[in-house]
Amino acid sequence: MTDFSVKFVSKKISKVRWRPRANVKSPPSTIFASGSWDDQQNSVSVWKVWDRLSTEDNGMSEPLLEHEPQKIFEIPHVGDVTDMQYMSHDLLAVSSSAGGVAVYKHQPNTEGLSKVCSWDKLHRFAPGSTSPCTCISPRDDDWLVSGGEDGHLNVLALGQREPVQVIEKADSCTINAVTFLKQMEVLTVSSFGQLKIFDLRQEPGKGAKIFSVSEGQHTPLLCVDKHPGQAHVVATGGEDGMLTVWDLRKEKFPMTLLEAHTGAMWEVKFHPHNPHHLFTCSDDGSLWHWDGSAFSNEPMSTFFQGKGKESEMKDVGISSPWLSLETSRQKLDIASLLPNKSLPVNSLDIETSTLLCGTDSETIYSIDLPMLR
């Protein structure tokens, strides 16, 4: 059975994010951040998981409590927390339904957060009222791109008051998720069910590549994650609970559709170091682990050998399990990780072998997956 702990936090959780470790050699992170939504006073909190690894030497009393997260810091937040992304080990970017984006920095000793800079009312509707900012994505530790219900994209640089670049009318509908695909390429998914790729070097708004899941359905796409090793592989989740894996190199029929949840999929995530594993969570209250490791006996490390052209060549050679699903779907091992279905699971994050998820039942689950250790 999976080993998990539940923490009731008295706020509905919209996002959870592991703090990245300082460098590759550091021990696994024990700090994570969470954001709340739909409350009188929303907040961003920082949690510490005590002795996460001590579950191994069991026999001690109450082994479950040993890795229960404890709140070590909380700061009020105006509006719902709509997205949270770490830009680096220290910097946490948070977007708000009040239309702004703020960047916080962890204090060296206390792990508390202090605001480094913020852009208020970044997203607006035409009549002047603010629009919720729905998503952000960092590039390195100094750039951010934000998307909103107004359909605009703002490119932000840390330390600059005004956006570096604004793509107005990037989308006619709400942009629900955004990610940097490459240095100068941004990918968005929208409420009209479209996936778009913007080249920031081109004139704003021109030449966006548009992909649709299916003409005529227009089921909103709500979340996106790119494969950590293969830049052309992207996974998205839809309002109908469908998981879609895209091969962006293909012009025609670039996607594989997988029926998944019965409610909207709120987040999808590849394991950062072990991308044969994928995780999804949904409004129907479920959290799934998609294990594609049966596809390949090759150790995943091949993905990370070398850089530049050489590795690209290799990528073409290796068929990613996520792209050959049509032919070998049965090899995909899907496990449901939560004990019982309850209220929506809004967010998940994984680092090494501990999966976090935050729900509308005002809980944060931390789930141990020994197979990924």
Place this chain on the structure above:
Amino acid sequence: MATAGEREVEEFLLPVPRREHVGLHCVWGMGKQLHLFETQVPPACSSGKQIPQATQRDQAIFDVQWNAEMHDIARKLVNETHNIFVMLQGQVKSMTESMLFTQLKKASKQYRAVLKACSMELMQISDDCRNEIHKLKYEEHIQEFEMVQLIWSLCEIIFIDVAPGGLILTPLLDWLQWHFPEGKQLAMEVTQAEVPSSHPSYWEAVYRLLLQANTESVRKLLSLHPYSHSDPFVSVDELLQKMPHWTHQHAQFAAEYEMKWRHWREECVRRYEAGEFAAYEHLETIVQILCGDEAVFREMKNRCETWYHMLVSKLLFQNPTARLNDLGSDIKTCQSMFGQPTGQVRELDNILQAAMEFDIHQVIKDSCSFLSNRSWWFVSHLADVLHHCGQLDPQKLPFGSNLREYLLLEYATGLMSHESLWQVGVDYLDFCPVFGRSYLASYIEHIPLDTERKAHKVLHMCQERDMGAQAQSICKVMGMKCLQQQRLGSALSWFLKSKDATVIKQITEKFLNEYCEQGKFSHLDLIDHLGPSMLVANSLTFLAKYREFHTLYDSGDVHTATSLLLSLISSRLAPKSFWMTMLLDALPLLNLEKVALGVQQTYEMMHCLDELQRDGESNQKNFTDTALDKLKMLRMALTKNLSRAIIEEGSIKVNS
């Protein structure tokens, strides 16, 4: 408010700034919420009259809410027990009666465990709290939690986890030990003291433990006394050790147990009467207790703290095989020992008494008026478990549902009024078979939809429950909101969901107007990818096809473009106002080197032109000069094209 008659009504005064307005009117908000506003006429008594219009410019709207406050720990309770509740409802549906019974007992214990955990967490917070006012508040909450636990566990003994044969001493003793831990705490202090026997609370601890039948601990304490090896001490120790304990939960052992117990008591009495303990006043008291001596219990009054502790302690030494039914007179005597209680204590006493007298409805009724001013959590969950145990009268209340449902509805309404807990409330309404759905339907329309994400959530909730009308209404609300914010694209996507052809027509006309004014389309990402959605409304079909014409024309596929334009013109899908634009679009096609429009097609367009012109004249709104010029130009071009087409088609005939 329905039960306000029986309860002390808390008065709330709302300051209304202006006095010249005589009326106040209100509309329901979300659950326990009213929106009040002033009116210039007194409120009409009869319903059905139209709502007085608020005309004043600086009209204030007051938002009145009650019972909505919820502290962090209460939210924890709400969420954690929500899971237990939902799981239990599933089991009620699927399990056989005997299995369900085990589950109900388990659920009752789970609820109590959560309560205990919450009250312990509150104690922790209260201990750490430095602010006196907050601390006081926390202590109030703790007290409430403790009382709820006390009542619940008693109800569990009496109604849910009923001991076979109705022998209730053992569970009642557990109940005492759980809720009166004073004795144990004192004993701990005493044993840690340097010289335990001279600790001021030494005997206090002994008595308290004895009154709860904790003989092992009593013996341990006595053994710490310096004279513990003297004869009287050894004798008491022997009696304590011999005291029969009721371990079997089987009624058939009752007689055997009773016999043993009588023997033991006779021995106690014998030793006492022999004066073995006369030298030690405290030991004498102990043995008197063991003998069940009425007088000595009066002395123990303060150590029992309450009448129900006294009741159980007396049962222990006077009538250990008592059944719940025989308690009536004992309750009265114990209560009279403690005199008339006041305030909160009286309320609690009444509830516990009602429970011991099997009057579950009185327990719930009193708990409602006494505890639930702040939360309906306790009564609703207890009533649910009792209902499934078959302990509640399944009869319908005068207003149509049973007691369980009535209480669940109250609880759920409280949750729906809360900014954040409405999702939990929905799950409770799901399990109210009579009114749940209609309550839900009216609440759903009051949930504020601040973000699209929230709208998606509410929409999913409706779809899960097959509430088509409500789902439609959410899409429409969101669509209208987008329209007001001038987000035509988002508006269109919402109205496509609700398949609202009228509004879609308005939006497409806006798109077309924009094109007429600026000569180019916005929202191309939508229009170009409509797919089969374009069929939802004629105007949308036209828009998409018209845009397709432009794409074709721009890509150089003149032939397909032309036939598409013609079919658009002849289908009469476009609004009249747009005809001119469409005909003008045809102009370049008429001036091509190669003839693009055939004879029939040209006639078709000329018909169109005629119709347009006729309309303009009959409506008496004369065309502007520029429009007339355009018409003239078009007619010229068409005539020219017609002649070219006739020649071309004619010459082809000759050739063939």
